[in-house]
Amino acid sequence: xxxxxxxxxxxxxxxxxxxxxxxxxxxxxxxxxxxxxxxxxxxxxxxxxxxxxxxxxxxxxxxxxxxxxxxxxxxxxxxxxxxxxxxxxxxxxxxxxxxxxxxxxxxxxxxxxxxxxxxxxxxxxxxxxxxxxxxxxxxxxxxxxxxxxxxxxxxxxxxxxxxxxxxxxxxxxxxxxxxxxxxxxxxxxxxxxxxxxxxxxxxxxxxxxxxxxxxxxxxxxxxxxxxxxxxxxxxxxxxxxxxxxxxxxxxxxxxxxxxxxxxxxxxxxxxxxxxxxxxxxxxxxxxxxxxxxxxxxxxxxxxxxxxxxxxxxxxxxxxxxxxxxxxxxxxxxxxxxxxxxxxxxxxxxxxxxxxxxxxxxxxxxxxxxxxxxxxxxxxxxxxxxxxxxxxxxxxxxxxxxxxxxxxxxxxxxxxxxxxxxxxxxxxxxxxxxxxxxxxxxxxxxxxxxxxxxxxxxxxxxxxxxxxxxxxxxxxxxxxxxxxxxxxxxxxxxxxxxxxxxxxxxxxxxxxxxxxxxxxxxxxxxxxxxxxxxxxxxxxxxxxxxxxxxxxxxxxxxxxxxxxxxxxxxxxxxxxxxxxxxxxxxxxxxxxxxxxxxxxxxxxxxxxxxxxxxxxxxxxxxxxxxxxxxxxxxxxxxxxxxxxxxxxxxxxxxxxxxxxxxxxxxxxxxxxxxxxxxxxxxxxxxxxxxxxxxxxxxxxxxxxxxxxxxxxxxxxxxxxxxxxxxxxxxxxxxxxxxxxxxxxxxxxxxxxxxxxxxxxxxxxxxxxxxxxxxxxxxxxxxxxxxxxxxxxxxxxxxxxxxxxxxxxxxxxxxxxxxxxxxxxxxxxx
RNA sequence: GCGAGAGUGGCGGAAUUGGCAGACGCACGAGAUUUAGGAUCUCGCGGGCAACCAUGGGGGUUCGAAUCCCCCCUCUCGCACCA
Numbered sequence: 001x002x003x004x005x006x007x008x009x010x011x012x013x014x015x016x017x018x019x020x021x022x023x024x025x026x027x028x029x030x031x032x033x034x035x036x037x038x039x040x041x042x043x044x045x046x047x048x049x050x051x052x053x054x055x056x057x058x059x060x061x062x063x064x065x066x067x068x069x070x071x072x073x074x075x076x077x078x079x080x081x082x083x084x085x086x087x088x089x090x091x092x093x094x095x096x097x098x099x100x101x102x103x104x105x106x107x108x109x110x111x112x113x114x115x116x117x118x119x120x121x122x123x124x125x126x127x128x129x130x131x132x133x134x135x136x137x138x139x140x141x142x143x144x145x146x147x148x149x150x151x152x153x154x155x156x157x158x159x160x161x162x163x164x165x166x167x168x169x170x171x172x173x174x175x176x177x178x179x180x181x182x183x184x185x186x187x188x189x190x191x192x193x194x195x196x197x198x199x200x201x202x203x204x205x206x207x208x209x210x211x212x213x214x215x216x217x218x219x220x221x222x223x224x225x226x227x228x229x230x231x232x233x234x235x236x237x238x239x240x241x242x243x244x245x246x247x248x249x250x251x252x253x254x255x256x257x258x259x260x261x262x263x264x265x266x267x268x269x270x271x272x273x274x275x276x277x278x279x280x281x282x283x284x285x286x287x288x289x290x291x292x293x294x295x296x297x298x299x300x301x302x303x304x305x306x307x308x309x310x311x312x313x314x315x316x317x318x319x320x321x322x323x324x325x326x327x328x329x330x331x332x333x334x335x336x337x338x339x340x341x342x343x344x345x346x347x348x349x350x351x352x353x354x355x356x357x358x359x360x361x362x363x364x365x366x367x368x369x370x371x372x373x374x375x376x377x378x379x380x381x382x383x384x385x386x387x388x389x390x391x392x393x394x395x396x397x398x399x400x401x402x403x404x405x406x407x408x409x410x411x412x413x414x415x416x417x418x419x420x421x422x423x424x425x426x427x428x429x430x431x432x433x434x435x436x437x438x439x440x441x442x443x444x445x446x447x448x449x450x451x452x453x454x455x456x457x458x459x460x461x462x463x464x465x466x467x468x469x470x471x472x473x474x475x476x477x478x479x480x481x482x483x484x485x486x487x488x489x490x491x492x493x494x495x496x497x498x499x500x501x502x503x504x505x506x507x508x509x510x511x512x513x514x515x516x517x518x519x520x521x522x523x524x525x526x527x528x529x530x531x532x533x534x535x536x537x538x539x540x541x542x543x544x545x546x547x548x549x550x551x552x553x554x555x556x557x558x559x560x561x562x563x564x565x566x567x568x569x570x571x572x573x574x575x576x577x578x579x580x581x582x583x584x585x586x587x588x589x590x591x592x593x594x595x596x597x598x599x600x601x602x603x604x605x606x607x608x609x610x611x612x613x614x615x616x617x618x619x620x621x622x623x624x625x626x627x628x629x630x631x632x633x634x635x636x637x638x639x640x641x642x643x644x645x646x647x648x649x650x651x652x653x654x655x656x657x658x659x660x661x662x663x664x665x666x667x668x669x670x671x672x673x674x675x676x677x678x679x680x681x682x683x684x685x686x687x688x689x690x691x692x693x694x695x696x697x698x699x700x701x702x703x704x705x706x707x708x709x710x711x712x713x714x715x716x717x718x719x720x721x722x723x724x725x726x727x728x729x730x731x732x733x734x735x736x737x738x739x740x741x742x743x744x745x746x747x748x749x750x751x752x753x754x755x756x757x758x759x760x761x762x763x764x765x766x767x768x769x770x771x772x773x774x775x776x777x778x779x780x781x782x783x784x785x786x787x788x789x790x791x792x793x794x795x796x797x798x799x800x801x802x803x804x805x806x807x808x809x810x811x812x813x814x815x816x817x818x819x820x821x822x823x824x825x826x827x828x
Numbered sequence: 829g830c831g832a833g834a835g836u837g838g839c840g841g842a843a844u845u846g847g848c849a850g851a852c853g854c855a856c857g858a859g860a861u862u863u864a865g866g867a868u869c870u871c872g873c874g875g876g877c878a879a880c881c882a883u884g885g886g887g888g889u890u891c892g893a894a895u896c897c898c899c900c901c902u903c904u905c906g907c908a909c910c911a
Contacts, residue, residue: 222832222906229831229907236911254911267911304909332909342911351909424910548906618853619840625904627840631854634866639853645868685844695842698852705852772848777892779848817891822847825891 014608
């Protein structure tokens, strides 16, 4: 079709427009982040993706949200750091290698290349020069350094214990990575295995991690709550019960020291060290060993049914009364919590109660609730509430709350325990028996034992030439050239550690590395870190809620460790956290098995990136789940086409950019002028304050509708102001089409660096306002009064209205309320 | 059980501090234009003929409640034998 220029311009072609602007941004390095002391810094970060192969709509939404913030803050005059990278280690790469014979590195970097292309095609304003991949030795060498420094400070250590084992992934999982008794990645039921593992001492920071949650007002409450629960601080007492007839004691943790005189037996976890030894050489030995073996074979969730147990035949003594207490092994006692042993008080703990009834053990009531008398013989369940102590020696008669402290003190005086605090949080197990991860930089010397790799020998590079069988065991263990090495201390023969680190370690500090991703001498260049992170941390961190106690807890821990190691001057990594909702279609999350996946590539090919972004931002406020709607996408596309036509229709009437408004905007133009500034105010509030992009976009839509209606008659300068404002306000959402129209309306500057429009309060002033009038609580009329009218005038106008008169029906006015600018309320 | 959040038209959602409930978009209906359109434009669009009734249900506070208070129901998410 012999298209003239006019026809070309009249047609919005997103593909062409987007290609043009993406090329220009790349040429000019428009989004390069440089510290600039004349500007306030702003660091906006989205959780970096795992390079799974392709983006999904959740990514598009996540990164669209971040990009609006980045672009808007830039226009507000901030120097903005908006980086992107790849969480590139992990099991899928290794599984793909086993299945398809591709090397994990190849698979990973191919995926990165493809996904990088997708991100560029969406027009996100990243500083691509800061892109990093965690599988790059130039990245993980610093992680190995942190590990060595942690090792030197006893914040990293190795210990043998029972750990969560995923048989499908053939590796160990941290407690945080076990979800409902299954693997967080594949869902397979987790088994317990006895293994020697590396741990990071996150428990040393339990108190600070908990306390500083109060310093995170910019975090969603529920994430804070989840972390608080996860850390699980509880105050109570440690109490030690001496064993009968042998040396040693059983230590327990209890939150109810007040019930100490109600203890009738002891319960140990099957993994408790005493579980194997107490019955040794007695008639109980075989049955206890069998029970322990049976329990150990069970996973955590299988154990959670029923209250099984067995007597060891051994006894301990009550620390205050000397009473003889039988020791049991019980299925429900967890080795990971407290001391792995529980003092059983059946009258006042439901679990102990059920166990006692099942095993015919005595029940002793020592706390009587107010207005009730518990009878051990007939009570149907334990009384776990407060009350008055009975049968508790010198403590009888005390309120249970008071008795807690008294008994704990008395125990301390007798050297049998004392007040203490227990946490649910366990140390973070980071050993993984897999290949595609960062090597743990230690060696095992025949002479010196475990020896850290000297810092100057870092990085310990992951070898490329491995065979991945998928048959379990760390693949590195079979790599002779890797394993065989020299001791860094004595130079003798040594074996390398063949476990790799949990990939959550890499993602715990990447946000800081973005400050100086290419620095070869230091992990974090001080000047860059001081500027971008300072003591504030990331200004806005955006991602899914699923990492509430994984990544987000580990990152907080790492930040505090790096601070204490002198790498950062930061207490908390993320000043403000934004958790976006999921993308839902047909009532469920998009997934291949459901067949409800929308491919970003298809969407972009059909409508362009601007439409894809706009829909993600418009369909719901970002913290809520987003219901996908193909028709809704059409609507967004229509809006952009309409905008395009509108701007091209009016562009010939626009005076040159920068034409000043007349000193006083005259009446027919006032409405558009006012609408422009009302919109600026609404959009600014929504984007800066609440991050409610859906309402910001609808406000801009209203402006374009108003513009459309006023276009024929509006004066040039006011029209220019409205068009410019609309394009600037749209720039963060739909940067390509906004830039193109900006250029089409005669601007020679780049829209990306334009200043965000400011509200002119004078423009908001109205000459007359319409007010609703309520009579006895119902709106009965509308009156128009001068904007500055005082209460008397407004009331007079309301009473003069015929409909108001009719509804008053001649009755006397009993009361009136005039809210200036809002309404009039009359009571008759 | 504990913790967090949500419940508003046919649908997604709006109402920022108690002040005109339903902005904006979708879907739908009518019309215009068009060779045609799943393009574009205009109008309409919670229910009810109306008085009125409507923000999960029931009470309350108030001149006025989607919004605040009390009780209840439903749904989503997280944690859960944590001693």
